[in-house]
Amino acid sequence: MNATIVPIGPPTTPPSGTTDAEAVLSWIAKRYSCREFDGSTIDPEIVDAIIESGLQAPSSCNQQNWHFVAVSDTAMKKRAREISGGNHHFEFCSVLIYLCFQKGWTHDKFSVVQSVAAACYQMMISAHLRGYASIWNAGIGDTKAIAKMLGIPPTFEIQGALCIGLPKPNAPAVKAPRRPRGEVWSWNKFQRPHYAIYPAKPAQEYPFFRITNSKNPFAEWRPRIWGWDRVADFRGYSVWAKSPIAGVYRSRRQGDATSVEVGLLSDVPPGSRVLDVMPWGGTHTTELIRKLGPEVEVDVAELAQANLSFIQERLRQEGISRPVGEVTIKDGHIPLASDSTDVVTMFQVLEHAPEPEKLLDEVHRILKPGGTALISVRNLLSLYGWRYLRTESKASVPNQGPFVPMTAGKVHAMVTRRFRIEREIGISLRAEADAAVYEGRLTRRMCRLFALRLVKP
Ligand SMILES: Cc1cc2nc3c(=O)[nH]c(=O)nc-3n(C[C@H](O)[C@H](O)[C@H](O)COP(=O)(O)O)c2cc1C
Structure with missing residues (x-):
């Protein structure tokens, strides 16, 4: 298959001048999550090259304790979609790559999770440079059902899944808005505007591993405590958790x-x-x-x-x-x-x-x-x-x-x-x-x- 690839020069030398580097970086900045794939097949050699790019990512202590399972079989992708619940794009992407790591083996700060994340993003960039769209997903559903489908042993954790494919011609090619720079980073000391710091219930500490979607002891649900500016900030960015496609956000609870x-x-x-x-x-x-x-x-x-x-x-x-x-x-x-x-x-x-x-x-x-x-x-x-x-x-x-x-x-x-x-x-x-x-x-x-x-x- 003839995939478009932006030339970046031989791997051992950096791009020959700022212009090339800037061109590659601005192309990378155009990457966006696609949730409307055209269902086409992909050449296994391209998948191989994309995963190979991911393997170049850094990993904690260089242990490369990750494992990736690429799924292109139509029936399995359909089953993956069913297991995920809401992610219909699992069925229509060309390949779905499950992101796994070996359990019982991590350094502090979930370093093995950080390593898999780095590899996943490198695969996304590789796919994007080759002219493919992608989307990273944590919403994969019941991991036991996925493990059964793919024969993944219980000592391997399934952390997420990366979809790669070609967008439908009329799919929204829009990028979710990014925060202005002053909001999310600062020099030498922590600085962040009030409206971008969301309230949490008062507590001595906030161990993040106690927080899940369905259970969050620190969640503050009272809009009065948030105030207009923080509600505005939160709602504006979060609506982009999905693409603006037809039928999005019609919920089961709401029904008719x-x-x-x-x-x-x-x-x-x-x-x-x-x-x-x-x-x-x-x-x-x-x-x-x-x-x-x-x-x-x-x-x-x-x-x-x-x-x-x-x-x-x-x-x-x-x-x-x-x-x-x-x-x-x-x-x-x-x-x-x-x-x-x-x-x-x-x-x-x-x-x-x-x-x-x-x-x-x-x-x-x-x-x-x-x-x-x-x-x-x-x-x-x-x-x-x-x-x-x-x-x-x-x-x-x-x-x-x-x-x-x-x-x-x-x-x-x-x-x-x-x-x-x-x-x-x-x-x-x-x-x-x-x-x-x-x-x-x-x-x-x-x-x-x-x-x-x-x-x-
Ligand atoms: C760790 C992680 C998990 C994600 N999980 C999902 C998911 O389950 N379903 C989904 O539709 N998008 C998912 N996304 C995609 C984000 O919604 C998306 O990256 C974000 O809205 C920014 O948009 P962009 O990727 O188009 O720049 C996930 C992204 C990340 C990094």
Whole structure:
């Protein structure tokens, strides 16, 4: 196969001048994670060369205690995808390289893990220079199932998997935003801006090996403690944990609830102005826009530009070509004129807000008299709320940012101080997936989601 490779000169001599080195480095800087592969096959010799590049990485005490298993068999890649749960790209990449190391053998600071990481990144660069896309994955799923599939002995740890292949022609070729330099490194002493240091529960020490996705004793879930600037920072970078592709961030828990929330909207006349507030990855925005006529103007308001860029590309990938305006919320203030907006939608947002009352004030302010607000909230007084308190809130803060569900009663009291309630429903008595609607006085306040259509008097 004819793969593009950027020439870097003989291996023993550095590139002949700064220009060559800069060219290679700027090509390397263009690497991005691909999650939409075209399913094509790859020449085993290219895989061999890529892994060989990885073997040139440094390793702790030069022990090279790593092991890599390359999988190109279609059925095995499909099985790998099933085991991983969410990483559909495992099935469609050309080769999946499991990253392993020998257990019972490491120096301090998990040096063997650091060594495998170095090799993995060197393979990614090698693939990129050869014209291939890649993605590194820790989300591999049950390692026992992988060990069984590949015959990996129990003394070898499976740490992650690297996918390599060619992107689908229309896959988003976008790079996740990088922090500006002053935020993540400093000369001679630690310096980092306040908004980029996330809160953790007070503790004597923070042993990181006690932290997993599902259990994090130090996780701070209260947005009030984070404040607007840190919530903005976190949500903006974390949304890029996935690519802005169609269908991304549709969750099992949410099921069809998005359609029900958006369905609360009655007809919006042409010429109206609609603002979708803090939709993070744009899942609700997609559904909302599909419901609106072409003559309606739609803006999206988020806390960070990084979310807005993600949402724009995601809408493009969803086949939505109409222009969507961008609004950046700062410290809970929505920079739009008072009485300027016909409809505001705010789905599962209040519980993420460091100052929910201030946000509601802002929604009220920007709405025209007679304008509509659609609001939904995760309800604390529900089966889901119970699960949140018992298990979910014991885990690490999710990529959407910290949140605490609110009781339907509290939300009701908050909105009646500002709006007239036109419709009030509960969505699902179950903790996840189902989207049945309940309108009874008691039951609607015991559902997973509490949703309202409000009017500014
Ligand atoms: C250790 C590690 C584990 C990762 N695991 C996953 C994963 O399981 N699934 C996924 O879609 N992306 C995963 N990623 C990719 C990151 O989301 C990605 O590198 C990051 O968003 C930056 O984007 P970029 O690689 O396009 O620059 C992982 C990256 C690293 C370094």
